[in-house]
Amino acid sequence: MLRNWRSLLHTRVRFCLALMSIYRLLFVCVATLIVPTPLRAEPAVQTQEVPRETQARAKESAITFSSVHVNGPYVAMTFDDGPSATLTPKLLDLLAAHHIKATFFVIGENVAEHPEIVARAAREGHEIGNHSWSHPNFAKMSQENVRSQMQRTDDAIKSATGKRPTLLRPPYGSITDREKRWIHAEFGYDIILWDVDPLDWKRPGPAVVRNRILKETRPGSIVLSHDIHPGTIQAMPSTLDELEAKGFKFVTVSELIDMATPVTPRPSPQTDQKAPPKAIPVVSPTPSPTSSISG
């Protein structure tokens, strides 16, 4: 009887202890969720030197572009992940017929395979930008590996075109603020994202690609698409026709940045400074790398 009672007591004590540790675990989980996490700022910068952080942010916005505030109907078409042996030459023919200059963010591996296509694009007035050597996620890599991806591609482009690029589009748009700063300091690159994304890598069909681009493009837009998908190339003739019919003029990304005019302050609700409305093209901060896997 006594033994039974003891073992019952023992079981209860163990049960209570188990319950307590579950509660403790729950508390830690909830606390983690509630405590605000610093927004992509390095802890040292955030806690100690606010002015320096502000400085860094101002500087960062000057080297990162998702769109550009311009006076005039100018846009930049950008094509990523090539060159493709078959599709890129077709696109170059189309662009030449329209007298349109575009920007190609090329992958180093592909440049090494088809340097003549990149040479042709450069010769025909298009801009060539660095899109890494093998399309990895920069935000998850060591500085050394990112540097190697950058340098090898920079060299391949120089070797194909005779000119070093000045623009980087990080694969997937994924890059840390720290990486932006040291890449800009070391390589002199601007970091180019986009504000128009037709999600053409999902291969939704040419009509959808065209309609999305037509719907979202504004003066100052940087339009993302990929010259490695047949549907994108099929979408381009009517996309370019329609954009021209709407009065848009096409320039390279560097030309668009050179046209940047100051954003005049607009009377707006004071609180929301973080996200500029999508309809107004401005030099704007990075979209979250997790929000899209384009690029």
Ligand SMILES: [Zn+2]
């Ligand atoms: Zn890409």
